[in-house]
Amino acid sequence: MKFSENWLRQHVPTSVSREQLVATLTAIGLEVEEVVALGESLQGVVVARIVSAERHPEADRLQICQVETGQGTVQIVCGAPNARAGLIAPLATVGAQLPGGIAIKAAKLRGVESFGMLCSAKELGVDPDASGLLELPADAPVGTPLAQYLGLPDASIEIKLTPNRADCFSVRGIAYDVAAATGASVAALDIAAVPAVSAETLAVELDAGADAPRYCGRVIEGVDASAPTPVWMAERLRRSGVRPVSLLVDVTQYVMLEIGQPMHAFDRDTLQGPVGVRRARAAEATKLLNGQDVTLDEQFLAIVDGRGAAQRVVALGGIMGGYDTRVTDATRNVFLEAAHFAPAAIIGRGRKLGLHTDAGHRFERGVDPELPRTAVEYATRLILDIAGGVPGPVVESALPDHLPQPHPVALRRARLARVLGLTVADAEVERILGALGLKLERSEDGWRVTPPSRRFDIAIEEGLIEEIARIHGYDKIPTTLPGGAARLIAPSEGRVDTVTVRRQLAARDCLEAINYAFVDAAWLSLWQAEAGAVPLANPLSAELGVMRTSLLPGLVAALARNAARQQGRVRLFELGNVFHAGDAAAAPVETQRVAVAVCGTASAEQWAVPARAVGFHDLRGDLDSLAACAGASLEYRPSRPAWAHPGRSADVWRVDGGQERRLGWIGQLHPRLQRALDLDQDVIAFELDLAPLSERALPRAGGLSRFPSVRRDRAFIVADSVSWGAVQATVRAAAGPSLRELVLFDRYQGKGVETGFKSLAMGLILQDESRTLTDREVDAVVAEVTAAVEREHGAKLRA
The missing domain is CATH 3.50.40.10 (Phenylalanyl-trna Synthetase, Chain B, domain 3)
Incomplete structure (x- = not known):
């Protein structure tokens, strides 16, 4: 918003200087961007009329003008292209000092005397136009000082307005703020109704x-x-x-x-x-x-x-x-x-x-x-x-x-003091709000304030407090440092904190990614993960219209962007929240999760290890190391979510003391989804709920058994469809409390094993706390395990 200083002062007569006015405008939130002074030094410049204009005998571009000044006629040599007889223009008389330090003296131009200078707007400092003389209206009174005629000196002031201050897009609106800040009063604007003289109308x-x-x-x-x-x-x-x-x-x-x-x-x-x-x-x-x-x-x-x-x-x-x-x-x-x-x-x-x-x-x-x-x-x-x-x-x-109607807003005295951190006198509050054109009614604890129709930005109590703060002066609000008293909360030992999770994944050579929590609904649909998606009421764009229900779509998209830029090995992880719609009256359910997505080679390029593609068990090792931070025992059970490869996917379960909880999923993305995402290499990923994964039992000291352990190895031939997780559960149940550790040390398919079957070789480590196990007891446990595996999985002992 740009306006004339003199125009503003007509609406709010105030004695403050221009510098004070500019500083006040900025201090009350109407930031001044530019001030252009106009017509500062125009003493000796008058309105004049060119009586005649004849070509200079020694110069084609000059004219000899006879100019009426109101006190006689003077001769002026002028080179302006629009100089002509009858033109009304400004004349700087001898002795005048123009803006820019130009002093006007009598002179000879090509042998002809000149007693002053006819001026352009630029020479007078009132406009950048320098194409010719400043042409004044034909009724301009000759001999009148130009400053008086044009209302100079003046200044063009430009302010930068915030979107909520639409009322200041007018000189009248700015006047109210200036009046409140300087203690002046806004002049009355008398706009009387003009009576109709004719009956002519348009409906x-x-x-x-x-x-x-x-x-x-x-x-x-x-x-x-x-x-x-x-x-x-x-x-x-x-x-x-x-x-x-x-x-x-x-x-x-x-x-x-x-x-x-x-x-x-x-x-x-x-x-x-x-x-x-x-x-x-x-x-x-x-x-x-x-x-x-x-x-x-x-x-x-x-x-x-x-x-x-x-x-x-x-x-x-x-x-x-x-x-x-x-x-x-x-x-x-x-x-x-x-x-x-x-x-x-x-x-x-x-x-x-x-x-x-x-x-x-x-x-x-x-x-x-x-x-x-x-x-x-x-x-x-x-x-x-x-x-x-x-x-x-x-x-x-x-x-x-x-039509919008102003509504009264309650302003509490105590609330005003609490928000501003100082007490503003009642009289000052009433003066400020009254000067801004607001109507006040006293109440027991403060005021009821009705804003004028032009101030529709004031609708809540904080809006009134802001008005008082900016007019009273932000510089008057005391600067108080925080007291520093803080309640320290010791981290829980029963949970692995997120810092540890991040460090562990970083130690496994993963880089952290941060993605938007809002995504494109079509994106979730591609993953078939749109169920329960929460739409945004006011999205930033159509492509960011719903809250994410999974971390993987965003994480895999980041992985794809890196792979498209010739990165042969990409390993990314993210900790973040996902959102699902609750019941009709309930807020969305927010769940913190951790996800990892990898592609490319299993290890960084080096001469000592041959390059190979990353696989399921590589990422499973990363997940097992993460679970070890919480002392968690994980089981992997086959699953087939829509986005996963049908034969290379598993649900992750945490099994502790007989309690089973599903944490999430691990596996390879479906080839169809990889093609849709323009990925030309396999992507292995997992996504787990962080809360149940990070729970850990407090460590308790215990004695080690003084008695030796016994190891027995067994190899079973089972169908390809039988998972190690299922076999492991059977072995643990059959072995009983004497089983201290179960190790799978070999998986074999090939010569000697029928097609469609596999050999699983495991070591059973048995130990008792109170005595040494006898051979008979060990053989009984091994026999029970063998019988259970054969019975439940159709297995055969491998010779």
């Missing part, structure tokens, strides 16, 4: 519901649209970063900058009526003021003219007017309009068409819903005063149920 119809709940319009007949924009208005527009165009357009821009309500002026004679607001229809087209032809859809708000088949779009609501109904210098009858549009109906519409307009910028952030009628009355008065005309009545159409 207004609303058909967009809450998107456009208010629309005001007024017909003014007999306007002289070719009348020049007054210098005071044109200069304020320029200093606010707006180039004057024509009177009617300039008036609407001026009203928007001063009070904050965007407006538009139609040529009344191009409208049939009634004027309406509705949603645009698919493929509906129109031509905008900038000459751009646009095709609309149902997301746009259309300002339409006429009814039935003859109805046409004449403007885009909240964005830009239409080309065919624009005002020109030939316009004689004007239809002024001002409306309130909901921000949600305007946000993003301009960007969709590649447009960024001042009106759209304001409507996207919110405009005071009570301003449209005031804006129409103000613009009417300006047009009548400058260009004449006969006004009709203001026609207003409104949907009261859809």
